[in-house]
Each structure stands twice: as structure tokens, then as C-alpha cells.
Amino acid sequence: MRPAGRIRAAIEVVAEIETxxxxxxxxxxxxxxxxxFAGSKDRAAIGNIVYDTLxxxxxxxxRMGEETARALVLGTLSFHWDETPDRLSDxxxxxxxxxxxxxxxxxxxxxxxSLDDAxxxxxxxxxxxxxxxxxxxxxxxxxxxxxALSQRPPTDIxxxxxxxxxxxxxxxxxRFGPQLTSLSPVxxxxxxxxxxxxxxxxxxxxxxxxxxxxxxxxxxQLASLLVFAQPGEQILDYCAGSGGKTLALSQIMENKGQIxxxxxxxxxLAPIHERLKRAGTRNVQVRSPGNDHLDDLLGSMHRVIVxxxxxxxxxxxxxxxxxxxxxxxxxxxxxxxxxxxxxEAAPFVRPGGYLCYITCSIIPSENEMQxxxxxxxxxxxxxxxxxxxxxxxxGETNRKPWSMDGNSLTMTPASTGTDGFFFGVLERxx
Numbered sequence: 001m002r003p004a005g006r007i008r009a010a011i012e013v014v015a016e017i018e019t020x021x022x023x024x025x026x027x028x029x030x031x032x033x034x035x036x037f038a039g040s041k042d043r044a045a046i047g048n049i050v051y052d053t054l055x056x057x058x059x060x061x062x063r064m065g066e067e068t069a070r071a072l073v074l075g076t077l078s079f080h081w082d083e084t085p086d087r088l089s090d091x092x093x094x095x096x097x098x099x100x101x102x103x104x105x106x107x108x109x110x111x112x113x114s115l116d117d118a119x120x121x122x123x124x125x126x127x128x129x130x131x132x133x134x135x136x137x138x139x140x141x142x143x144x145x146x147x148a149l150s151q152r153p154p155t156d157i158x159x160x161x162x163x164x165x166x167x168x169x170x171x172x173x174x175r176f177g178p179q180l181t182s183l184s185p186v187x188x189x190x191x192x193x194x195x196x197x198x199x200x201x202x203x204x205x206x207x208x209x210x211x212x213x214x215x216x217x218x219x220x221q222l223a224s225l226l227v228f229a230q231p232g233e234q235i236l237d238y239c240a241g242s243g244g245k246t247l248a249l250s251q252i253m254e255n256k257g258q259i260x261x262x263x264x265x266x267x268x269l270a271p272i273h274e275r276l277k278r279a280g281t282r283n284v285q286v287r288s289p290g291n292d293h294l295d296d297l298l299g300s301m302h303r304v305i306v307x308x309x310x311x312x313x314x315x316x317x318x319x320x321x322x323x324x325x326x327x328x329x330x331x332x333x334x335x336x337x338x339x340x341x342x343x344e345a346a347p348f349v350r351p352g353g354y355l356c357y358i359t360c361s362i363i364p365s366e367n368e369m370q371x372x373x374x375x376x377x378x379x380x381x382x383x384x385x386x387x388x389x390x391x392x393x394x395g396e397t398n399r400k401p402w403s404m405d406g407n408s409l410t411m412t413p414a415s416t417g418t419d420g421f422f423f424g425v426l427e428r429x430x
Contacts, residue, residue: 004098045196148414219418224248243272314420
């Protein structure tokens with residue numbers, strides 16, 4: 001496909017996402033099935049345009065003066081891909097698959113508009129209704145935090161030190177340009193592709209098949225480390241999902257002790273079995289949902305991890321369409337789920353043990369507020385500092401997470417160079 005045809009396709013896909021409220025990945029996949037003439041490079045380029053358009057939607061709409069799929073794509077190409085109106089006009093000439101020629105109004109917006117007078121929520125590319133709550137955490141850094149959360153994310157992997165050293169994995173992936181993560185001691189990072197280029201694909205690599213590494217954002221790696229699991233302990237991963245943090249915890253515990261991986265959703269839990277086998281873990285027991293499948297664990301766990309259901313605001317740069325679909329009603333539903341899951345998980349913590357609460361959210365009402373609400377209803381727990389563990393794991397660095405209360409931590413792309421993650425820990429004192 002020629003560039004103009006790719007742009008037209010991107011406009012069509014964005015329109016499909018907007019009008020039918022479909023996940024971006026699903027819309028792109030269906031477009032590819034219906035247009036089999038498009039090669040892998042074409043699909044990658046179209047996908048990059050679509051995702052960048054969704055990432056920068058509010059700031060682009062402000063500058064373009066409208067939110068049509070065409071305006072959003074043209075603005076993205078001009079403001080973030082450095083395509084000039086003259087260049088776009090040239091691309092749209094003499095190509096039957098090109099979009100309609102640029103109008104005078106579009107050219108004026110592309111050439112003369114700015115964000116100088118835009119409100120902070122538009123500059124930050126966040127939903128307007130969330131701006132006041134996010135300002136509680138980020139204050140005058142709201143815009144810079146939002147901008148960082150709108151950029152393309154890197155690809156991070158966690159080295160499975162049960163099977164391979166980090167240096168060995170780096171060497172095996174040398175042709176992809178690996179970099180050591182700056183905070184996680186077991187992470188490797190691959191920079192995001194630019195413009196139409198494809199991101200690295202390391203899943204077919206022999207090292208992955210051998211269990212040397214797993215795809216896991218550095219923020220998720222750090223959240224697993226902050227649990228501070230010790231070899232020999234009894235740990236319940238109450239919302240294990242497909243097992244990302246379970247695998248990390250097994251590695252941290254040197255395959256000693258016991259981890260019970262549980263999730264109320266059998267479908268989400270299903271992939272964990274193959275991942276555990278590939279990683280070579282020996283201290284993980286998977287518990288499927290059932291009426292009494294966890295009763296023998298009550299009051300006996302050193303640590304219980306609640307990776308709670310949340311808005312996913314911390315991974316907006318990976319799933320940008322979700323930020324525009326989030327509503328006050330859906331957020332309140334998440335609040336209810338978070339309250340319930342914490343109350344369900346708490347009885348498994350032994351006296352002197354810890355309840356670790358994690359979300360991939362940057363929204364205070366899903367994070368600190370949930371901890372405070374839980375403490376009001378559960379006098380046998382108290383909030384303890386995660387900052388001391390952070391310093392022990394990371395050491396001295398300029399990259400530090402946010403903390404509203406000096407105890408819990410919020411990682412963000414701007415502050416720590418990771419996805420957005422919240423971590424708080426409660427000790428059971430009685």
C-alpha cells in the first residue's frame with residue numbers, strides 16, 4: 001500500500017472504533033481480514049497511526065476544532081508524525097485510494113493551531129471529568145504526567161533467573177537492541193518503534209520458548225518485588241489472572257515455600273499452567289474457583305496479594321481507547337469490586353502477615369481511598385510504609401514514585417518510566 005492508502009485505512013478504523021465502541025485491536029484485526037492485500041508492514045503502519053490517534057485524541061481535537069476520525073488522524077500525522085500540510089496534500093494527489101484533499105480549514109488548523117489556551121485536561125490527553133481527581137495526586141505536574149501517559153510504551157521483559165542470568169538473555173537478544181531497565185534488577189527494555197515501524201517481536205525467540213524470560217512491564221516487576229516475598233513463606237495470589245506476578249514471586253522466592261495462585265475467573269486463570277511449566281516453577285499450586293477451594297488457607301498466609309480489578313488507567317498508553325470509554329458509572333463499579341475483593345482476601349492473612357494491594361491505575365479513588373476505606377472497616381490492620389522496601393530494592397535514583405501519604409506508592413511513565421501502578425501494604429496486627 002502507498003502512504004495515502006494507509007492513512008485512509010487508519011481513518012476508517014478510527015471511525016469504526018468511535019462509532020461501534022470496539023477495542024482497537026479487534027477493529028484492526030477485522031480490517032486486516034477484510035483487506036488481505038495489505039502486507040505486514042502496511043498493517044503495522046496503520047495500527048501505529050490508529051493507536052497514536054487514540055493516545056492524543058483530546059489535544060488533537062482541541063487543535064483541529066473537531067473530533068471526526070479524519071480530523072483526529074490528520075492532526076496526529078501533522079502534530080506527532082511531523083507530516084506537513086504540503087506533504088499530506090502531495091500524498092493525496094493522484095492516488096485513487098487516498099482520502100479527500102485537505103480543505104482550507106484543515107490546512108489552517110494544521111498550520112496555525114496550538115495548545116496555548118487549551119485546558120489542562122486537553123493538553124494532558126485525559127478525560128475532562130477525571131482532571132480534578134488526578135490533580136489531587138499530580139497537582140501542577142498533571143500535564144506532564146498525562147503527556148507521558150500518551151506516548152508509545154516500550155516492551156519490557158523480566159528475566160527468569162531460575163533458568164538464565166540477565167547477561168545471558170541480553171546477549172541472546174542483542175540484535176533487537178536490548179537495554180537494562182533502570183529500576184528493576186531483572187528487567188530488559190526494548191524501545192518503542194517510531195512512526196510506521198514495527199515493535200520488536202521476541203516471542204518466537206528460543207529464549208522465550210525455554211522460559212528464560214516473560215513479557216512484563218518494569219512497573220509490574222517492581223510491584224512484585226515490593227511484595228517483599230521471602231523464600232519459604234506461604235503466599236496467596238488472590239487475583240492471579242494469567243500468572244504474571246505469580247511467576248515473578250516464584251522467582252523472587254527461589255522456588256522455595258508455597259504460592260497459591262487463585263482467580264475467581266477460570267478463563268483468566270487458564271494460561272497460567274503453560275506459563276508455570278515453561279518457567280520451571282516448583283512452588284506454585286493453582287487453586288481453581290469453588291465453594292471451599294481456599295478454606296484450608298484461612299488465617300495462615302504470610303502475604304496475600306490483591307491485584308485488584310481497576311480502570312486500567314495506568315496502561316492507557318498501551319490501550320488508549322479505554323481512557324475515552326471510562327465513565328463515572330464504570331469507575332464506581334470498579335470501586336465496588338475493589339472493596340469486595342479486599343474484604344474477601346483479608347481473612348487469609350495471618351497475624352503479623354501482610355495484605356498487598358496493587359492496581360494498574362493512577363486514580364486515587366481506586367488506590368489510596370480504597371486502603372483508607374478498608375482500614376475504617378477493619379481495625380485489625382494498619383497501613384505500613386512501602387517506601388523503605390522501594391529504597392532497598394531500587395537504591396538511590398532520581399526516578400521516584402508518587403506518594404500522597406508517605407506510605408503507598410504510585411508509579412507512572414513520567415515519574416518512574418514505567419506503566420502506571422499503585423502499591424500499598426497493610427499489616428494484620430490482630
